[in-house]
Amino acid sequence: xxxxxxxxPTKIPSRDIKxxxxxxxxxxxxxxxxxxWYGLIAITLGLTFVVLMFANIIGKGxxxxxxxxxxxxxxxxxxxxxPQGNRDPQAIETADYAGLVRAGMRQLFPTVQGRxxxxxxxxxxxxxxxxxxxxxxxxxxxxxxxxxxxxxLASASVDTLLKGNIDRTLDESERPIKDxxxxxxxxxxAAGKIEKQFNTILFTSGDSREPEQAGxxxxxxxxxxxxxxxxxxxxxIGVATAVYLEEFAPKNRWTDLIEVNINNLAxxxxxVFGLLGLxxxxxxxxxxxxxxxxxxxxxxxxxxxxxxxxxxxxxTSVPPSIREAALGMGASxxxxxxxxxxxxxxxxxxxxxxxxxxxxxxxxxPLLMIGMVAFIVDVPKGLMDPSTVLPVQIYLxxxxxxxxxxxxxxxxxxxxxxxxxxxxxxxxxxxxRFERRW
Amino acid sequence: MSTTAxxxxxxxxxxxxxxxxxxxxxxxxxxxxxxxxxxxxxxVDHPKMxxxxxxxxxGEKHAIKNVGLDIxxxxxxxxxxxxxxxKSTFLRxxxxxNDTISICRITGQIKLDEDDIYDKSVDVVQLRARVGMxxxxxxxxxxxxxxxxxxxxxxxxxxxxxxxxxxxVRDSLERAGLIKEVEKRMNEPGTSxxxxxxxxxxxxxxxxxxxxxxLMDEPCSALxxxxxxxxxxxxxxxxxxxxxxxxxxxxxxxxRVSQRTAYFxxxxxxxxxxxxxxxxxxxxxxxxxxxxxRFG
Numbered sequence: 001x002x003x004x005x006x007x008x009p010t011k012i013p014s015r016d017i018k019x020x021x022x023x024x025x026x027x028x029x030x031x032x033x034x035x036x037w038y039g040l041i042a043i044t045l046g047l048t049f050v051v052l053m054f055a056n057i058i059g060k061g062x063x064x065x066x067x068x069x070x071x072x073x074x075x076x077x078x079x080x081x082x083p084q085g086n087r088d089p090q091a092i093e094t095a096d097y098a099g100l101v102r103a104g105m106r107q108l109f110p111t112v113q114g115r116x117x118x119x120x121x122x123x124x125x126x127x128x129x130x131x132x133x134x135x136x137x138x139x140x141x142x143x144x145x146x147x148x149x150x151x152x153l154a155s156a157s158v159d160t161l162l163k164g165n166i167d168r169t170l171d172e173s174e175r176p177i178k179d180x181x182x183x184x185x186x187x188x189x190a191a192g193k194i195e196k197q198f199n200t201i202l203f204t205s206g207d208s209r210e211p212e213q214a215g216x217x218x219x220x221x222x223x224x225x226x227x228x229x230x231x232x233x234x235x236x237i238g239v240a241t242a243v244y245l246e247e248f249a250p251k252n253r254w255t256d257l258i259e260v261n262i263n264n265l266a267x268x269x270x271x272v273f274g275l276l277g278l279x280x281x282x283x284x285x286x287x288x289x290x291x292x293x294x295x296x297x298x299x300x301x302x303x304x305x306x307x308x309x310x311x312x313x314x315x316t317s318v319p320p321s322i323r324e325a326a327l328g329m330g331a332s333x334x335x336x337x338x339x340x341x342x343x344x345x346x347x348x349x350x351x352x353x354x355x356x357x358x359x360x361x362x363x364x365x366p367l368l369m370i371g372m373v374a375f376i377v378d379v380p381k382g383l384m385d386p387s388t389v390l391p392v393q394i395y396l397x398x399x400x401x402x403x404x405x406x407x408x409x410x411x412x413x414x415x416x417x418x419x420x421x422x423x424x425x426x427x428x429x430x431x432x433r434f435e436r437r438w
Numbered sequence: 439m440s441t442t443a444x445x446x447x448x449x450x451x452x453x454x455x456x457x458x459x460x461x462x463x464x465x466x467x468x469x470x471x472x473x474x475x476x477x478x479x480x481x482v483d484h485p486k487m488x489x490x491x492x493x494x495x496x497g498e499k500h501a502i503k504n505v506g507l508d509i510x511x512x513x514x515x516x517x518x519x520x521x522x523x524x525k526s527t528f529l530r531x532x533x534x535x536n537d538t539i540s541i542c543r544i545t546g547q548i549k550l551d552e553d554d555i556y557d558k559s560v561d562v563v564q565l566r567a568r569v570g571m572x573x574x575x576x577x578x579x580x581x582x583x584x585x586x587x588x589x590x591x592x593x594x595x596x597x598x599x600x601x602x603x604x605x606x607v608r609d610s611l612e613r614a615g616l617i618k619e620v621e622k623r624m625n626e627p628g629t630s631x632x633x634x635x636x637x638x639x640x641x642x643x644x645x646x647x648x649x650x651x652x653l654m655d656e657p658c659s660a661l662x663x664x665x666x667x668x669x670x671x672x673x674x675x676x677x678x679x680x681x682x683x684x685x686x687x688x689x690x691x692x693x694r695v696s697q698r699t700a701y702f703x704x705x706x707x708x709x710x711x712x713x714x715x716x717x718x719x720x721x722x723x724x725x726x727x728x729x730x731x732r733f734g
Contacts, residue, residue, distance in 0.1 A: 322577060323538075324535070325577040327538065329570075329589060329644070330564070330590065330593070331593055
């Protein structure tokens, strides 16, 4: 205390320190500035690509939300629909509605003659138009005998023409639409009998070979059922595993081994899980192919390690003082976990699970292996119905040459991205809302 | 003179004032630093807890070495000693909190009344209901004030009706001297209280299950002097109904609140005796060195 502490080093005179530091200052500041620039450049590059990607997808996919309809005068001829006059539902259902559509088209252009010409004329409306009429009559039999102007779905080539995606200057044989058809479309347009309406079919119908009738409803429901199975299986199992490993399991070589393996599982390529699902669930257990149940089982295998790892991280972040407080009060270990640790860790666990589920939603490779890549027109109604999922639907459509499928592919990507953003937003919301309550 | 020495001198003066016992110049009987035999009377007339031959190992480290000590009913006993001396470890043996540390091994005997607490027939849940604990850092549950106090009675099934529970919660908060401050805000989170209030909430939580012994592990180390004074006052009142064991770094606090004091050094129980005697006439050189601030 009384003795002076170590004297300053005498080697370098103290006034020189200033010059020495100053000499290096410029270099240090330059390094700092350079680093900042690198960071800015990296972020700008990344953002540019994100913007480009979104611009490309939205630019291509936006038109798919609009669909061309043609206004056709339809006479619901009683002699065609209900020749017996007894309103027999079966007779009404099987009537020749395509004939009504054809008659309507002839009424629009009465001058068109000849088989080929007429066929070209009928080709302006979609083959789905007959079903549309059938639905209307079945819903409202009073229509029989009446006449009505009906907006009928135009065929995909008309739709593509109106969206400006067909070059009119090309030779007739090189475009999907004939000269006379273009002429009729122009006439209809001049008469205001053709217009674009919001494309509800995209959201209400399943896949189809005809682009104008193809929708993502089937894939959406397939994704929903698959994710439902995934969540119901992987969340409880994942949380229980995380709790057991973190709170109850003895720390020994076996638990270390299990931990290493869980971490490895998280890094396994997803297609391997598909092969596993094919071998175990379909070939061994005999579950049906293409079923959301099997898809959910496979995606659960893939999501489980993510949930377990996130769950364990959430559990370790609960302060030990809370555990001690509970144990000190005489709570049993299960009570400590159930009453205090788990509720505090739950937001973190949910966040991890939602991110895992978002990953499962975007997964396609393992589902290809279990047959969810099939062409399925019907919207699945349950866990055992054959179905596909959104990413696989995107993959299927991206393979098709028609222009209308190109825009539908982008539209489906937009819907998928919207769900992804929604799920990640939910995860952020949960984290912000519940984080750090202690 | 260094600051710590000065502080300790003040502390010692305070201790002297408090006890008003004349100090003998040379009270030390054991001058050999290497003699680690416990000095003083480890037994009491009405023991609540009896510890004999307690050894604690953390893996290879021998943290508590053959400690024998009686804790009398309705007394406040303070454990003092330099950091790492094992006083907290020993305290945590008394309600088996060390069980949660997998590498920790304990031998010897600790009895609460007639029950050996390390016997297979004793369940830790039951033991911890009888031996409550207050920790160094206030650690209320992130729940409402009411729920904090109600937690113990609820998990042990001590009450049958909501009205009984309400009464018990109010009574516990009252005995912890907190009721006036929280009466109007029972449903606010316990973590919204100030540090001192939180610690009194933790005490209320501990006494809500009506334990026989309360362990306090440096309960005031995170609190300011005013909050500390309130807790000390509370400890004095609680002595009527409970046996209290308090670990403290503050010698003034040990002198103020305890009747007996035990001095630990590197895992050994060096000296135990009446608090007045320990602070005025320490019998072991190590104890004297510690309380006079030569190390610590």
